[in-house]
Amino acid sequence: MSKVLVIESSARQQGSISRQLTDEFIAQWQKTHPNDEVSVRDLAQQPVPHLDEVLLGGWMKPADQQSEAEQAALARSNTLTDELLAADVLVLAAPMYNFAIPSTLKAWLDHVLRAGVTFKYTETGPQGLLSDKRAYVLTARGGIYAGSSLDHQEPYLRQALGFIGIHDVSFIHAEGLNLGAEFFEKGLAQAKTRLAEVA
Structure with a gap:
C-alpha cells in the first residue's frame, strides 16, 4: 500500500479546474490502486504562512532559546514536512496565477524544502533526500504556455522538486481554458485523457 499526498492550492472552491483535475486523478488512482491511502491538504482552507523571521528562528535556534511563536512555527513546519516524508506519491494541483504558481503553494514549498530534512549540503553541493518518491503536477491555465518562455510553473516546480530528490515528475496541463x-x-x-494514462 502506498500513501498519496495531494496538495490543493486553488483560491477557489467552486468552479476550479485544478480541483476538478484533482478529483479526476483521485478517482482514477483509487480505481487502479484501491488499497492506497489518499490524503488531501487544502492550502486555501488551511493557509500556510509565508516564510518569516519567526519560522527561521524555529529552524535555527536551539529549542531552549525559542519563543512560543517560534516553537509553534517549527511544529507547523514539522507537520507539513512529516506529511511529505510519509508520502510515496505527491500530487500538486496548481492553477496558473500570473504565469506562476499560487503564493500558497510557494509558501508550502518554503516550509518543506528544509536543510537536513528533505535535502542536505555536501562537499559536492546540495543533495535531495526524497529520491524514492514520484510526483504528479496538475495545472490549469487560461492560455497555452507549455514549452514557452512564459511558463514559470513547470521549470520552477521541476527544479524545486528535483532539489529535494524528486525527479520522477509528470505534468498534466489543462491549457487554453x-x-x-x-x-x-x-x-x-x-488533461483528463492524460490523467487516466498516468493513474
Whole structure:
C-alpha cells in the first residue's frame, strides 16, 4: 500500500479546474490502486504562512532559546514536512496565477524544502533526500504556455522538486481554458485523457 499526498492550492472552491483535475486523478488512482491511502491538504482552507523571521528562528535556534511563536512555527513546519516524508506519491494541483504558481503553494514549498530534512549540503553541493518518491503536477491555465518562455510553473516546480530528490515528475496541463469554448473543451479533455494514462 502506498500513501498519496495531494496538495490543493486553488483560491477557489467552486468552479476550479485544478480541483476538478484533482478529483479526476483521485478517482482514477483509487480505481487502479484501491488499497492506497489518499490524503488531501487544502492550502486555501488551511493557509500556510509565508516564510518569516519567526519560522527561521524555529529552524535555527536551539529549542531552549525559542519563543512560543517560534516553537509553534517549527511544529507547523514539522507537520507539513512529516506529511511529505510519509508520502510515496505527491500530487500538486496548481492553477496558473500570473504565469506562476499560487503564493500558497510557494509558501508550502518554503516550509518543506528544509536543510537536513528533505535535502542536505555536501562537499559536492546540495543533495535531495526524497529520491524514492514520484510526483504528479496538475495545472490549469487560461492560455497555452507549455514549452514557452512564459511558463514559470513547470521549470520552477521541476527544479524545486528535483532539489529535494524528486525527479520522477509528470505534468498534466489543462491549457487554453480562457480562449473560448472549443479550446476549453479540448484542453480539459486532453488533461483528463492524460490523467487516466498516468493513474
